[in-house]
Amino acid sequence: MKSAAVIGLGLIGGSLARELSARGIRVLGYDRDEASVRAALRDGGIHRVLNRGLEGIDTVDVVVIAVPVAAAPDVLRIARPHLGGVRLITDVGSTKGTVGSAAQALGIGERFVGSHPLAGDHCSGWNASRLGLFDRARVFLCPTADTSEGALALARAFWQVVGAQPEIIDATEHDRRLAWTSHLPQAVSTALALALARAGIAHRELGPGGRDMTRLAGSSPEMWTDIALDNASELGNALDRLEQQCQQLRTALAAQDRASVQRFFAAGQRWNPPGG
Amino acid sequence: MKSAAVIGLGLIGGSLARELSARGIRVLGYDRDEASVRAALRDGGIHRVLNRGLEGIDTVDVVVIAVPVAAAPDVLRIARPHLGGVRLITDVGSTKGTVGSAAQALGIGERFVGSHPLAGDHCSGWNASRLGLFDRARVFLCPTADTSEGALALARAFWQVVGAQPEIIDATEHDRRLAWTSHLPQAVSTALALALARAGIAHRELGPGGRDMTRLAGSSPEMWTDIALDNASELGNALDRLEQQCQQLRTALAAQDRASVQRFFAAGQRWNPPGG
Numbered sequence: 001m002k003s004a005a006v007i008g009l010g011l012i013g014g015s016l017a018r019e020l021s022a023r024g025i026r027v028l029g030y031d032r033d034e035a036s037v038r039a040a041l042r043d044g045g046i047h048r049v050l051n052r053g054l055e056g057i058d059t060v061d062v063v064v065i066a067v068p069v070a071a072a073p074d075v076l077r078i079a080r081p082h083l084g085g086v087r088l089i090t091d092v093g094s095t096k097g098t099v100g101s102a103a104q105a106l107g108i109g110e111r112f113v114g115s116h117p118l119a120g121d122h123c124s125g126w127n128a129s130r131l132g133l134f135d136r137a138r139v140f141l142c143p144t145a146d147t148s149e150g151a152l153a154l155a156r157a158f159w160q161v162v163g164a165q166p167e168i169i170d171a172t173e174h175d176r177r178l179a180w181t182s183h184l185p186q187a188v189s190t191a192l193a194l195a196l197a198r199a200g201i202a203h204r205e206l207g208p209g210g211r212d213m214t215r216l217a218g219s220s221p222e223m224w225t226d227i228a229l230d231n232a233s234e235l236g237n238a239l240d241r242l243e244q245q246c247q248q249l250r251t252a253l254a255a256q257d258r259a260s261v262q263r264f265f266a267a268g269q270r271w272n273p274p275g276g
Numbered sequence: 277m278k279s280a281a282v283i284g285l286g287l288i289g290g291s292l293a294r295e296l297s298a299r300g301i302r303v304l305g306y307d308r309d310e311a312s313v314r315a316a317l318r319d320g321g322i323h324r325v326l327n328r329g330l331e332g333i334d335t336v337d338v339v340v341i342a343v344p345v346a347a348a349p350d351v352l353r354i355a356r357p358h359l360g361g362v363r364l365i366t367d368v369g370s371t372k373g374t375v376g377s378a379a380q381a382l383g384i385g386e387r388f389v390g391s392h393p394l395a396g397d398h399c400s401g402w403n404a405s406r407l408g409l410f411d412r413a414r415v416f417l418c419p420t421a422d423t424s425e426g427a428l429a430l431a432r433a434f435w436q437v438v439g440a441q442p443e444i445i446d447a448t449e450h451d452r453r454l455a456w457t458s459h460l461p462q463a464v465s466t467a468l469a470l471a472l473a474r475a476g477i478a479h480r481e482l483g484p485g486g487r488d489m490t491r492l493a494g495s496s497p498e499m500w501t502d503i504a505l506d507n508a509s510e511l512g513n514a515l516d517r518l519e520q521q522c523q524q525l526r527t528a529l530a531a532q533d534r535a536s537v538q539r540f541f542a543a544g545q546r547w548n549p550p551g552g
């Protein structure tokens with residue numbers, strides 16, 4: 001791999017561009033925010049700027065779409081006529097079903113592998129991007145039904161180059177699992193922040209535990225609106241189960257039912273033993 | 277202040293004993309766990325061991341009760357006949373209404389000030405105790421209706437000696453606020469852990485965000501059962517409001533109502549802006 005195009009220079013796309021450039025790979029970049037593009041050029045994260053029509057990306061080996069989940073299918077459509085000899089098209093979104101289907105519908109399923117690096121945090125934008133973000137990070141790879149062995153091998157190699165650890169998983173199974181391991185924690189952090197806000201509590205009143213529990217609430221609303229809507233059914237189910245757990249505790253508290261309250265906290269500790 | 281007695285040598289009591297000893301204050305200690313007592317003697321955290329009847333504590337200036345919230349009134353009752361010339365009796369529990377009432381009922385309200393240092397974490401026991409735990413930590417001080425000015429001044433000085441920053445607050449108001457800032461985050465962390473456990477998700481499958489959100493679930497079930505039951509009404513109310521926030525998101529997701537989902541995440545970010 002000698003060259004790559006990164007569409008979207010936020011936390012993930014920006015960090016990828018930095019890693020690739022640092023390894024001597026030629027990087028073309030695009031972002032709808034011109035200040036980010038200028039900063040990426042200045043910082044040496046990208047070597048050439050792409051225009052909005054993405055003309056000229058046919059010269060690269062790998063195209064990475066690093067835009068919010070809902071925008072990815074549009075970017076695929078814009079890129080489609082210019083994909084020439086590109087060997088791999090991938091993305092970095094937190095949901096994998098929709099984008100994979102879009103790639104197949106556009107007839108590029110053979111060269112498409114969905115990617116989801118578990119490497120974000122609550123910051124965003126080029127200024128938050130950095131070297132080392134993918135170091136030992138898990139990255140889920142979701143081939144389409146048509147993905148070629150060559151494209152999948154290239155996707156694996158691509159992520160290993162930037163330090164990540166690829167793991168292949170079916171897109172539907174990915175979205176089901178991530179509803180629990182990632183989207184539910186995010187939604188609960190925001191729900192807790194809103195409950196506190198309505199109760200007149202300011203963030204600075206929290207101790208270390210409360211601050212940890214509401215840190216994710218600071219994440220990008222645009223990004224999470226897309227993810228939550230794209231995975232609405234699975235996330236709705238997970239939220240429902242979380243509410244049930246809260247209700248059980250609430251019922252036990254109202255009845256001063258010590259045994260049930262004890263079971264609640266003990267079961268939580270068994271699942272996540274301190275130092276475990 | 278030349279001497280103190282610390283009843284309960286867990287994370288908070290043990291750390292207090294270490295701080296006091298390190299400042300040349302003579303510390304008498306008791307814990308129902310004999311191994312903790314031996315370790316505290318060995319590590320120089322305490323100088324003399326008290327027996328279960330707490331005889332001999334009348335020789336100290338300050339008595340600190342650092343046992344789970346539900347056990348504190350019993351310890352006050354056991355200590356009551358031996359309080360002689362003790363100038364201040366305090367505790368370190370996360371709820372303040374019940375323990376203050378117990379002190380008044382025992383006729384020691386004048387010398388009692390409830391304390392709540394915001395300095396715990398999800399670890400517990402003597403082995404988790406350490407110097408520096410109270411460094412710049414907020415500590416709420418809740419006088420009873422009968423607390424003397426001298427006792428309150430001594431409580432303030434006592435916590436400043438170990439590095440904490442005292443703040444006086446009414447016990448009822450304390451318990452109401454802590455239901456939101458501390459007890460709700462703990463309950464939600466455990467509820468999330470249980471929802472994940474029931475969905476067959478293992479803790480190691482989480483990313484950094486999910487790990488933060490379930491860290492508190494590893495806290496001591498004994499301690500939190502007591503706190504939750506002691507503050508059941510306020511915590512129940514807070515849980516109810518959290519559930520309502522989850523339901524609102526769930527309803528918006530089911531309707532693919534982008535504007536509402538966006539408002540949900542945007543309001544959370546406004547309350548806790550990244551870097552804010």
